[in-house]
Amino acid sequence: MTVRLNTRLLLRLVATTQCFTKRALCVDSKARKVTVLGSGNWGTAIARIIGDNVRKKPHLFHNKVQMYVYDSLINGRKLSEIINTEHENVKDLPGFKIPPNVIANPNAANSVEDADILVFNMPPMFLDSVCQKIKSSIKPDVLAISLIKGLDHRKKGLHLVSNQIKESLGLQHVSVMMGANLADEVAKGFFSETTIGSRLEEHGYIFKELLNQPYFKVNVVKDVETVEFCGAVKNIIAMGAGIIDGLGYGNNTKAAIIRTGLEEAYEFSRAFLNESNMATFFESCGFADFIVTCYGGKHRLAGESFVKMNKPFSELQDVVPELKFRRLPGPDSLEAVYHLVRQEQIEDKFPLVTSLYKVCFEAHHPTELIAALKRHEEFPVL
């Protein structure tokens, strides 16, 4: 009996070999301990995935997962205690059981002791204080991944959260994960895709093993900065898309603002990031996440409410029930991006971001966004 080795079979064999090589990269005897820092709805949804994966992969991960919880009282009981007894985050992701091997810990420093992997997942404004708390307790060779969407607007220049973590904790590499991932839909097990950005292949491999699920498909790319920038900037554009919704324009105009936003994001990434690959925008962190955020996210709702209720973004959490207790990172990210545009005197290259800033913070009329779409130049790379 002869075996015919056709091209497709050959390709599959090559793929299998590559897969073995990848495995060889990382399978050592060490079972890594994981700590998730943050327990909001996304933090909790991710802790559920991680809790499940570490149990299935004892050769790669330690069975117990720590989850740092910023404690609060829920009907007189501490949230961390509720999570550890009921195995449910009744505050931020009610209705979904958390695997019992995920241990809520209200002490940040204690939660990272012996950790080999840190998963950062809290609102960006709390990052500094958490880093200060854990700084002296982490292992020097700890691996870190940030799921935080935001830009630091208090410093000059473009400050990515991953760089902030690197600087605060003295780490050389921080990976990121961003994608079209509404937390409650991931919790429900609806099929979703996501993108991990990892400079080093072995880090990417470990994080993929930790986070991939049949219903949560991880793709790894090396273009870390663009992945992270997309995660922050999509919130800005979603504020604009919400404003368009609030003004009562239709699908065409909304698609135009999302498209122009992505184009400005791409131009911005080329101008201000160390690396930027156009293909990264084809990943889940790119236009897929822009779609999800501009159609189903909280920033869209905030933009719409901003127009309809005629209230500043900082007051929306008091009047929109779905935004209660939330401090959205979008306005800070918009400030960060616009400050850089203004500082470099390139407002005419970024008319959408510029007018969005003026509409959101300087009381310009919301229809100025339409004027900005008209002003936006044709795509210079063609």
Place this chain on the structure above:
Amino acid sequence: MTVRLNTRLLLRLVATTQCFTKRALCVDSKARKVTVLGSGNWGTAIARIIGDNVRKKPHLFHNKVQMYVYDSLINGRKLSEIINTEHENVKDLPGFKIPPNVIANPNAANSVEDADILVFNMPPMFLDSVCQKIKSSIKPDVLAISLIKGLDHRKKGLHLVSNQIKESLGLQHVSVMMGANLADEVAKGFFSETTIGSRLEEHGYIFKELLNQPYFKVNVVKDVETVEFCGAVKNIIAMGAGIIDGLGYGNNTKAAIIRTGLEEAYEFSRAFLNESNMATFFESCGFADFIVTCYGGKHRLAGESFVKMNKPFSELQDVVPELKFRRLPGPDSLEAVYHLVRQEQIEDKFPLVTSLYKVCFEAHHPTELIAALKRHEEFPVL
């Protein structure tokens, strides 16, 4: 007094010069006569724009515009007569006045006599017969642009509508226009963007002058085939997005199918078109049109109805009021694309298109689309 010439000013001056060069390309004494072939809702919306533009630009265009109308009786009156007296297409775009310089003509051959510009805008299945009717009446140097979204599935290989027009009429170049353009929203004057693909710069310039409006922003690129292919393939993906809606999945899964669809479209365009620029997908014809079609278009509705009503696509027009009298081009385009994929034995490279075909035409279960999303390989260009 000294004048400081900074970089930005210099760039603007260069831009102005380019603009003058472009004008010099085309401004001759000839006022071109325009014929719009087709009077559906998109054809009528575009005829309104053209009718307005030719009046404003007598140095470029003849004042009278012919519109070929496939006549039908509306309450005992011919549609062409209603349009020429009421200046409204009461059948396909009711409620919007058509400029009186647009003349409805039920005779295709007569409508193109003396025409310098043909604007093709009818369902793709009627193209052949219209071309046969006008063939002997057109000028040999006529300019043509196609706004038709579809692929010819009856022939082997990939047959773009623009090539079909070229072959039928013996033309050397046919431009195309595709974009995130729901017809009724354009008619309402909601800001929209669109993309013209023109191989020759002077054709692109003429068509932009004919079609651009303050509320309808035209961008011209040279990558004609990708622009046209996007316009056809978005309908296929929208059928899939509608199926996802019908199955009750959320935003994440819908974004995943749109993203994967765009990725397969890009791979397909690289494999089968003579040219394909990734940047073209950033234009309005690219993901912006995918968004609009997958959220607000008829193909999305058809996909959703296909699942909920459990009827084949060919019978949906009988049971869904919004699809009545419409023969959607998406199923034919899907057949054309899948036939090519099967013929080349590359189903494993295009799992989404393959499973979509099997779900739509071979009674496979709709959830097979989710399995296809899981199977889809990581993006090979990274």
